Amino acid sequence: MSLNRVSLTVLAVAAGLFAGRALADDQAPHWSYEGHGGPAEWGQLSPNFEACGIGKDQSPVDIRSALPARLPPIKISYRAQPLALLNNGHTIQVNQAPGNFITFEGERYDLIQYHFHTPSEHTINGKAAPLEVHLVHKGAESGKLTVLGVTLVPGKANPLIGAVWAAAPAEAGPVKEVPGVRLDPAALLPAKRAYYRYEGSLTTPPCSEVVHWVVFKQSITASQAQIDAFAKLFPNNARPPQPINRRFILESQPTK
Template identity: 40%
Template structure:
């Protein structure tokens, strides 16, 4: 599948961080997703874009996809409450990366949404983790991991134990987090072309949604939603003829 190369992709990563601190967009009220395009000219793509994320994964096409290889050895160093999500940041020279399409994509950050943003056959999962990767050309791949409500997730607890409760608060992650344990062993996936799920909703992002969900306990889920004070998921967007392949 071709990647989209352009200014939107090159700027997307910085936009993720910058947009997270914008005070006038949110998930409710006047700044809710249905109003994002009205808040700033830079957000027009949130309404006009034809390849927006998230989506409902329903009808899929078979394709000869290259396997996803993960190489996570470092783990994140900071955890931030930016008012929109809890985000874990990597060090600048991290070795954490994935191999996809015979390219190396370096992990930039990962964060969480509850309930899930992408859905499968209309089903919302309890929570979704997005791992944002960038290649040498500045293109982005987001690997999405779903979480079903069930047993407590011991690796997730290492993050939750230091979760910053106040907006704009950063903490150093001291536990030795094994990021591999936040992903399923079986890494079969659905793939589609999409966008950032927050303003400016830049397109040209490759999405890899892992099929096998992980688990999160009711207590862990409640702590996240209580810290966020509200759901932090964008509604699913129209496919506009896009194919989801597996």
């Protein structure tokens, strides 16, 4: 695929993510996480989903045998945003107005949405966490995506998650704006920012291989009741780990 076609593909994927769909096409075939239309069949459901079946840089992955590397810190610039959320039939997603961004490997990436998976899609040495949040950013220059992955484990309740769950629609539907509620996505980030880094894909169709993945090593907490509440809506919305193939997983090192 040419560079121009890659750029157009990335922009289309990002537009679809911001609108709350894996594809911008309203006629995209139905897919699911179990049974007919499940992950093993995604690549056969549409020519647009071909990467799900034949891609070599797919996500998520099982993180093990990471290579120590001098990776730069991620500069995070978040502030509270009005709450606009969506049940898209596959997850609860919170859309973001312009203004929040990260600086990653010399480029600005704007936060466009964050959403949740249970159990976690990324595993560490074969072990999944009960929940994972993905914060999806689009490159201001390249148009590529950088996704921050954070795993959640049982513990102290997370106030942001409590506010999202309280307003989240139980059924799939249009974006719901919640007047008077502003949430800072920094509440979804761990205190320690060491991370794993690899090149991968979207974890939902069309599985486009356009994602810089950053998975923080430290988990954050949510109460067991908060974890159970999401699992009640989505008992399993996690794609199984994919083969690492020829890729490397890098692990940031403490700064001296």
